[in-house]
Amino acid sequence: MTDGSARVWWRFLRNPGAMLGALILAGVVALAAAAPLLYPEGPFEMVGRPYAPPLSEFLLGTDMLGRDIAAGIAHGARISLLVGCVATLVIVLLGTLIGSLAGYFGGRVDSVLMRVTEFFQTVPSFIGAIVLVAILQPSLASVIGAIAIVSWAPLARLVRGEVISVRNREYVQSCVALGMGDARIILVQILPNVISTVVVAASLMVATAILFESGLSFLGLGDPNIMTWGFMIGAGRAAMRTAWWMVTIPGIAILLTVLAINLVGDGLNEALNPRLKQL
Amino acid sequence: MTTPNPLLEVEDLVKHHHTPAGAVRAVDGVSFAIGRGETLGFVGESGCGKSTLGRTLMRLHEPDAGTIRFEQRDVTRLGRREMRPVRRNVQMIFQDPYGSLNPRRTVRQLLTEPFQVHGIGDAADRRERVGRLLERVGLHPDHAERHPHEFSGGQRQRIAIARAIALEPRLVICDEPVSALDVSIQAQIINLLRRLQRESGMAYLFISHDLSVVGYVADRIAVMYLGQIVEIAPKAELWREPLHPYTRVLFSAIPLPSPPSQARRERLSLKGEPPSPIAPPRGCRFHTRCPHAMPVCREQAPALREVEGGRQVACHLVGAA
Amino acid sequence: MPQSLLRVRGLRTEFRSPRGSWFPVVNGVDLRLEAGETLAVVGESGCGKSMLAYSIMRLVPRPLGRPAGGEVLLGGRDLLQLSEREMRAVRGRDVSMIFQEPMTSLNPLMPVGEQVSESIREHESCTSGEAARRALELLDLVGIPEPAKRFGQYPHHLSGGMRQRVMIAIALACRPKVLIADEPTTALDVTIQAQVLALLDRLKREMGMGIILITHDLGVVAEWAQRVMVMYAGRKVEEASAEEFFGGPAHPYSRALLASVPSPELVLADGDHELTEIAGTVPPLDRLPQGCAFAGRCPRVQDRCGEEQPVLRPFGSEGRMVACLRADSPRAGEIGR
Structure with missing residues (x-):
């Protein structure tokens, strides 16, 4: 836990899986960043004849309306990453706040917060997200909000457990004995010792959030004005038998991105908590 | 003994831990006082409540009943904010030098925290104070930028001591401060604690299971059994002649490093196991294991009574003699 | 000399450093144990006393460590030459070990009586009824009250003692x-410690065992051991009878160790008498200095100590050994504590 960051990086860099994941992820990020330059006309523009297979005049072919699938993939990457990161950020903030308050103060605060957390945990998360988006009207913000609301509870529980274990360490007791304020103890003494767990959990949550977003878009619950991978699969599924690429290519994009994030997450876990791997 | 103008006065302090199995009566009616610059040792076996006592005095646990007076002021129910100035004067050293320092902070950060919390000095002044503190505990000022894991157990305990004395407290509660250390390192830390006390005149409440260490460090010793003090006396008197039957057993069990041929003492052994602190025996808590138990011991709990020369004993036998 | 019960010669065990090289944690240790005798092995953490025990039992953790030579002779056999299978039969039947923390060495999911009878059946062919009967006897022998009731209880029902x-x-x-016995009472309270050590002493006499008592507590050594062996940085630095050792240890490390424990005389001598400190800390075993490993902390160090590795040599009376260039014949005034 007390290793210098140099050693953590070293362990991460030596992990082939993590490096592969990081490489793929870097590719996705580069694609997302370059999307407006590569495809300035946007993903909805009908640029060619419909049903063009890959490697014809278009690298990845076109869909049934003649839209360039490569443009969709590039612009969809922006949305996937945006939703994944923003939703995770909200989850981390919410989960850490609730988890650390419950863990640190214990007693009644803990019981109330944990009952709330349990309530959110018992709702099946994907169905919960569908209901929320349906109520709130599909938009990018409502999708992100819905994903965050149905996913923070497990993180809050995780943080609470870690905070309780750190809270009882003697160095925290010695800060109480010093007269240090609660906020300072939580922020300066406890959270830095919990952060590695949160980072690992959050990295895996990015992947889940991307899957959720794709699922919602597939069901037609995404923002109708935004091109996403899930939307592409949903739109292409009617033509799956005749034009496999409309479904398969965005599917591979989701698969690769989620796999890459999971590899990075596992790599972070091993780098930050090396004891799990030893012996 | 009534210490005139005591630094810390504790009366009938009670602290129970609530567990699914019932209330553990960890501290169950403890009264004593510590004078300025004095070292009061607390000994007893695991589960006697000595550690809980230290933490309750520090208000890391909230007391269930009784009063804690520090410099004549009742601090038993002070809120966190009102407690802060008191904490400046009462500090604590923990047993585990690996657990009592935040692994992510540097030594400088660890030693600056006391000044930050109490708003003492500016940055330059705090820097200088940290340097002085490190020197006082026998470390090099250059060590300030390192993290705790770069130090040995003994050095870490020195850092913990520096942190505890940073605010020049009048009382330091030492909870098994040398138990996790090797003997040669124990001697270093004990000597350091004694030297610091000579320099600054602070009082120690020294909790340990090691009777030799407590005997060496303390002026007076309190012996605890199942949440209560059974005997409290100046250390020389206690070593020469323990009065309470439990104290006698405890002292006879200390293995002494002297040639086997010399001083073969009579070894008193104790029957059975300590009773559960959830349901301590009625009457005298020691009667179930006491070799001298009388009918009255089963019925009536003996009070801690003054005997002679500043000694207090809680035993029907001693009172009658 | 009659054949010793256990004889260890030149035992060496190595560990791998983080940088990949091997360094000794037990470095050429000789040891002799007679029947009915308690030999105490003392030293501070990292001196190799526990690893000595693990090496004799052939329980050195792999791949962190490896045996690297020597002999462990028991009943005419060298334990280090046995196959793993043969060694398994030796453990428990010829040599047994008890550890500091009994909770981690007991199976939490099995009643304690069954764990005792299991270990009997491991080595001897007998019916389960027979094994259970003997397990009950054993529980009684080690002073467990109401052994029949305790037989079916699980480890967490029992106290540490x-x-x-x-x-x-x-x-x-x-x-x-x-x-x-590796620090058998370190986790226990003093009164329980006294009970357990008295029990071991009684069983030793009744069964004619030899006990190797590994401890850091010199008081325990003085009261229960007949011979003492002091280890420092993987080597034996002194060996003596308990009587001679506590009368006047010869090695400067032994002397400092003894002087750093608060004795009753110190307790009663009111005043500013300081405990004797040993300066510094034990050097890391993978970076031992040349010459005597204690030289950096020794109050009597000379130039020679930093160059020459002191060998263990006879010192004074029969069987007494010390590894120090400066340990000359004991003079009365110098050795007292």
């Missing part, structure tokens, strides 16, 4: 010739 007694019962199940 009771668990250690169960461990002893398991260790003694097959009447081993040698018992290695």
Whole structure:
């Protein structure tokens, strides 16, 4: 836990899986960043004849309306990453706040917060997200909000457990004995010792959030004005038998991105908590 | 003994831990006082409540009943904010030098925290104070930028001591401060604690299971059994002649490093196991294991009574003699 | 000289450093144990005393460590040459070991009586009824009250002292010739410690065992051991009878160790008498200095100590050994504490 960051990086860099994941992820990020330059006309523009297979005049072919699938993939990457990161950020903030308050103060605060957390945990998360988006009207913000609301509870529980274990360490007791304020103890003494767990959990949550977003878009619950991978699969599924690429290519994009994030997450876990791997 | 103008006065302090199995009566009616610059040792076996006592005095646990007076002021129910100035004067050293320092902070950060919390000095002044503190505990000022894991157990305990004395407290509660250390390192830390006390005149409440260490460090010793003090006396008197039957057993069990041929003492052994602190025996808590138990011991709990020369004993036998 | 019960010669065990090289944690240790004798092995953490025990038992953790030479002779056999299978039969039957923390060495999911009878059946063919009967006897022998009731209880029902007694019962199940006790009472309270050590002493005499008592507590050594062996940085630096050792240790490290414990005389001598400190800390074993490993902390160090590795040599009376260039014949005034 007390290793210098140099050693953590070293362990991460030596992990082939993590490096592969990081490489793929870097590719996705580069694609997302370059999307407006590569495809300035946007993903909805009908640029060619419909049903063009890959490697014809278009690298990845076109869909049934003649839209360039490569443009969709590039612009969809922006949305996937945006939703994944923003939703995770909200989850981390919410989960850490609730988890650390419950863990640190214990007693009644803990019981109330944990009952709330349990309530959110018992709702099946994907169905919960569908209901929320349906109520709130599909938009990018409502999708992100819905994903965050149905996913923070497990993180809050995780943080609470870690905070309780750190809270009882003697160095925290010695800060109480010093007269240090609660906020300072939580922020300066406890959270830095919990952060590695949160980072690992959050990295895996990015992947889940991307899957959720794709699922919602597939069901037609995404923002109708935004091109996403899930939307592409949903739109292409009617033509799956005749034009496999409309479904398969965005599917591979989701698969690769989620796999890459999971590899990075596992790599972070091993780098930050090396004891799990030893012996 | 009534210490005139005591630094810390504790009366009938009670602290129970609530567990699914019932209330553990960890501290169950403890009264004593510590004078300025004095070292009061607390000994007893695991589960006697000595550690809980230290933490309750520090208000890391909230007391269930009784009063804690520090410099004549009742601090038993002070809120966190009102407690802060008191904490400046009462500090604590923990047993585990690996657990009592935040692994992510540097030594400088660890030693600056006391000044930050109490708003003492500016940055330059705090820097200088940290340097002085490190020197006082026998470390090099250059060590300030390192993290705790770069130090040995003994050095870490020195850092913990520096942190505890940073605010020049009048009382330091030492909870098994040398138990996790090797003997040669124990001697270093004990000597350091004694030297610091000579320099600054602070009082120690020294909790340990090691009777030799407590005997060496303390002026007076309190012996605890199942949440209560059974005997409290100046250390020389206690070593020469323990009065309470439990104290006698405890002292006879200390293995002494002297040639086997010399001083073969009579070894008193104790029957059975300590009773559960959830349901301590009625009457005298020691009667179930006491070799001298009388009918009255089963019925009536003996009070801690003054005997002679500043000694207090809680035993029907001693009172009658 | 009659054949010793256990003889260890030139035992060496190595560990791998983070940088990949091997360094000794037990470095050429000789040891002799007679029947009915308690030999104490003392030293501070990292001196190699526990690894010595693990090496004799051939329980050195792999791949962190490896045996690297020497002999462990028991009943005419060298334990280091046995196959793993043969060694398994030796453990528990000929040599047993008890550990500091009985909770981690007991199976939490099995009643304690069954754990004792299991260990009997491990080494001897007998019916389960027979094994259970003997397990009950053993629980009684180690002083567990109401053994029939305790037989069916799980380790977490028992106190620390009771668990250690169960461990002893398991260790003694097959009447081993040698018992290695690694800090058997360190986790226990003083009154319980006295009970457990008295028990070991009684069983040793009744069964004619030899005990290797590994401890850091010199008081325990003085009261229960007949011979003392001091280890520092993986080597034996002194060996003596308990009487001679506590009368006047010869090695400067032994002397400092003894002087750093608060004695009753110090307790009663009111005043500013300081405890003797040993300066510095034990050097890391993978970076030992040249010459004597204690030289950096030794109050009597000379130039020579930094160059020459002191060998163990006879010192004074029969069987007494010390590894120090400066340990000359004991003079009365110098050696007292």
